[in-house]
Amino acid sequence: MATFDLEQQEQLDQVKHFWKQYGNLITWTLVLVLGAYAAWTGYLYWQQKRAQGATGLYDELDKAASERNADRVRQAFGDLKAQYAGTTAAEQGALLAAKVEADAGKAEEARATLQWLVEAGKNEGLVAVARLRLAGMQLDAKQFDDALKTLDAKVPEEYAPLVADRRGDVFLAQGKHKEAIEAFQAAWKGLEPTVEYRRFVEGKLTVLGAPPEPLKAPTAPALPTAPAAR
Incomplete structure (x- = not known):
């Protein structure tokens, strides 16, 4: 059995007292820290696997779109939306799916797909x-009120002129020429002079x-005229 001198025994008693008083707190703190680290590591792994899965489904959707197979596009996008909503792949997939649906004459389905992205997109x-x-x-x-409502939202600055232009198109279709002119003027002023669409x-x-x-x-301000030489 180990023996301790008086000083060592006092130090040991202090350690025991400290651990008795704070041991549980330290243990739980370590558990929380290690648990948070494990959770973060697991989250990163989950995000990576999720991104890989979303990319795989988007590739399927893209292939179906290139083949103009609207049914396969709808199925691939449905899986992408159900399993990987919130990913960039799902949101890009919505734009692609809507285009295929519109080209196939399925305007109502295309509008529903775009509406999903408007409401759920990040x-x-x-x-x-x-x-x-x-x-x-x-x-x-001719859903003019719905179109104006869709455009009535904050968008990134670079898209604001295009939104104004589209709003002008809606006003023009409604016969509201004054409002259309104001919207087109805002679009024209917002577009860079080098942008072809401005014309x-x-x-x-x-x-x-x-x-x-x-x-x-x-x-430039006029330069002062030098006094005439005498």
């Missing part, structure tokens, strides 16, 4: 694209009798 850019496409299909179906918007304004005025470059 990627702001993809959701903005879905809004533009959905509003366009609603416009074609198309300019054409709409010209047809409506409101051609945009060219943006004038600021004039």
